[in-house]
Each structure stands twice: as structure tokens, then as C-alpha cells.
Amino acid sequence: AVLTIVEFSDFQCPACATHALEVQPALDEQYVDTGSVRWVYKNLPLQIHPQAPAAATAAECAGDQGQFWEMHDALFAKQAQWANDAVDTELARLADDLDLDATEFSACLNSRQALERVLPDIYDAISIANETPTFIILYGGSGRVMSGSRSASDFATLLDNMIVDASTLEGN
Numbered sequence: 361a362v363l364t365i366v367e368f369s370d371f372q373c374p375a376c377a378t379h380a381l382e383v384q385p386a387l388d389e390q391y392v393d394t395g396s397v398r399w400v401y402k403n404l405p406l407q408i409h410p411q412a413p414a415a416a417t418a419a420e421c422a423g424d425q426g427q428f429w430e431m432h433d434a435l436f437a438k439q440a441q442w443a444n445d446a447v448d449t450e451l452a453r454l455a456d457d458l459d460l461d462a463t464e465f466s467a468c469l470n471s472r473q474a475l476e477r478v479l480p481d482i483y484d485a486i487s488i489a490n491e492t493p494t495f496i497i498l499y500g501g502s503g504r505v506m507s508g509s510r511s512a513s514d515f516a517t518l519l520d521n522m523i524v525d526a527s528t529l530e531g532n
Contacts, residue, residue, distance in 0.1 A: 372409030
């Protein structure tokens with residue numbers, strides 16, 4: 361891939377849900393699936409979203425069973441269902457919907473290990489991202505920070521221009 365995009369996101373953030381559900385599928389099809397862009401997801405649960413750390417942990421626990429992206433999609437699609445005081449019950453329900461091993465998922469969710477995998481993402485965001493979603497676009501030894509959700513067409517225009525720039529840099 362000529363570009364790497366590091367996305368800092370919060371599972372309880374409405375703008376992040378819009379990006380994940382409405383924009384990302386088009387970007388995946390056009391750029392990620394074709395190998396033009398490498399996409400890296402990093403958790404940045406904001407303090408204003410009290411259930412976001414639990415959701416980030418749930419995604420990590422699902423990842424232990426090979427279903428990070430499936431849980432990622434479910435968390436964003438069902439944000440209104442789990443983002444409440446019954447978050448643990450709702451996260452277990454999502455895990456069940458994904459046919460995850462309930463005992464393994466629960467043990468992971470209740471341990472510190474998965475949450476400790478979220479912390480480095482938060483540390484990575486310090487001085488780079490303080491809102492979500494934030495995208496760091498890396499190519500040719502440099503990067504660009506882009507905050508906030510964009511439409512798929514706006515994002516595509518930006519990526520097309522950066523891919524041309526990156527390809528030009530590689531040719532030198």
C-alpha cells in the first residue's frame with residue numbers, strides 16, 4: 361500500500377459511527393481491498409463517552425476470537441443499544457450475536473488484559489488526536505492529520521490526490 365491511514369476512533373462517538381457505517385465500506389472497497397491503502401484502527405475512548413472504554417475492550421476481546429472487525433461493525437451499528445448503564449449485558453449480547461465463546465469473552469472483558477491493549481492506542485493519540493474520528497494519513501515519510509468525519513466522495517478525492525503524490529515520491 362502506498363498510504364497508511366491510522367484512524368483514532370471511539371465506539372460511542374456518533375460521528376465515528378457515521379464514518380464506520382456509511383463511509384468506511386466505500387473506502388474499504390475502493391482502497392483497502394485493492395491494496396492501495398493500509399487501514400489501522402486505534403481506540404480513543406473519550407472521557408465524554410463513559411461506555412467507550414468497555415466497548416473498546418469488547419472489540420479487543422472479540423479480536424482474541426478472530427472477530428475484531430465484526431464486533432467493530434456491531435458496536436457502531438448498535439450504538440444506541442449498548443451505550444447505557446447496562447453496557448456489560450449488552451456487550452455480552454453482541455458477543456452472543458457473533459457466536460463468540462461466552463466464557464472466554466466474559467473472562468477477557470472482566471480482566472485487565474484487554475483494557476491494557478487499549479491504553480497504548482490512547483497514548484499514541486496524545487498530542488495528535490483529541491477528537492474522534494481523527495485520521496493520520498502517512499506516505500513518503502510524512503503525514504497529514506485530518507479530524508472529523510467526511511463523506512466518502514470527499515475522502516476519496518483526498519486519497520486519490522495523496523496516492524498520486526505518494527506514487528510520485530516513490531518514483532524519485
